Amino acid sequence: MNPIDPQRRADWLLRAKPVAGIERIEAFFQGKAFAMHRHDTYAIGRTLAGVQSFKYRRGTTHSLPGRTMVLHPDEPHDGQAGTGEGFRYRMIYVQPAVFQQVLGGRALPFIEGGVTNDPRLWAATEALLQQVSQGIDPFEQSDALAELAHALAAVAGTPPPRSKGDFASAQRAREYLDAQCQQAVSLGALEHAVGRDRWSLSRDFRMFYGTSPYRYLTQRRLDAARTMMLRGMPLADVAACAGFTDQAHMTRHFTKTYGIAPARWLRIAGGASERVVTIVQDTRLPGA
Template identity: 50%
Template sequence: MSAATYEHDWFIHSPTPRLERIEAYFGSHAYDPHRHDTYAIGVTLAGVQSFHYRGSHRHSLPGRTIVIHPDEVHDGHAGDIHGFRYRMVYVPPTVFQDMLGGQPLPFLPGGITTDARMAESVLRLLRPIDDALESFEEDDALFDLIRAMNALAGTQTKPRRVDAVSAQRARAFIDDSPQGRITLDQIEAVTGQNRWRLSRDFRVLFGTSPYRYLTMRRLERCKRSLDAGDGLADASLAAGFADQSHMTRQFRDAYGISPGRWLKLTAQATGQSRERG
């Protein structure tokens, strides 16, 4: 993304019950030296995002991911005259530790990475900066993020036996209620298995996460509604999405096109089929 210069600095605050999320632009100086008791993990969107961290002057370019460990002093300023724009999520170590189960927190000493898996994981939490995240969606994105951080930090995890029975129960529960407001709390209660172990086992057995599996079932339901002539807003709500914009974002992520374009393409294909018949 190319740099864009704004007249004034600006800041968007979009928290969730567990996380703080922000998007901001600064033309020059942003922050004096400070430290958090959380991870600060974000993506540079435009310009050069510069900061002092662990004895070095770091410079993040668009598309790169920043990972600042808890209790590490850092500052923030623009690396050139164009300013910089970025998104950041602040994750308490306690949230990650619930997933790690006593393993050490991952540490990335350089503070900046070009790892594609990290960028994708962070953007799942930050792409809908103006939209609310479902708790299930947030749990799923956080689990992907800690797995990416562990892989990048080279953290060794102990192999564990896969609980296929609990994973199958979770899949059946999702299949039976794709339009419902499902949470990991509910799945944990249905299966009797720890939510984070269940998330790992589900990925091993079904090749995707529980939340993405739910999302695809919702999208299938939505497409059937659209084929039946329902409007986008009604089809979104009936399928279990928070609203039309939530469905549209998930539709694009899953299929690479908007639902409106998908409708036009399917209508054209139907018309051509009738002409051939």
């Protein structure tokens, strides 16, 4: 986990530029951080270092690195450091109406105690709780919010909706993403091409293809990127041609998908390709 920077002992707060109304922050506090207050949003986050303590509902809760905090709208809470070292954390604030676009009128999910170590919520918040210095593509954010809404409902035990899904729409979306994977893809353009709203489309796409539209698009871009890399194209050019914002954007998704950075993958995979060619050449019959 990210350590507490000993050079930054004073309290601080960083705020990312809001995207489609979703606020993201990262902060460090010592001692008493803030008094009792409440939001009309969900406050969902994770402690990066230290112990984050807060009064919530009927007791005091302690959040440690590796856990996910989920504070329900309109629930009073405060915040303070659980130890003398202070605590560092990231948080997003999401209007209940955003989740309702996904849940379709089902009861808002409630996570008892305000803190959970459920791996489903950890995974679902990964994209939304990245460093605030890293921008989030609106397509990626929308996709991540849909995944988070489903994860919250699953962990809270909210009954799933009864839906057969719309395969034709999901298929049109897949074909559109295949055709446009190396171009800038906007949510509006995808909705227009398919004729469905983003939330319904996201649900159907997961149902029929086992992943989200944004992750499907990212994987197709990574497929193209690997091919370009093996052809000797510079990584910065690969990122631009494959449809990523920049090389850092490509590197983040490449590493998250394959567990290895692009440059290292290229050294390994490129060398392996050369060895295969050499073996084929050396095993040809004499006179071939």
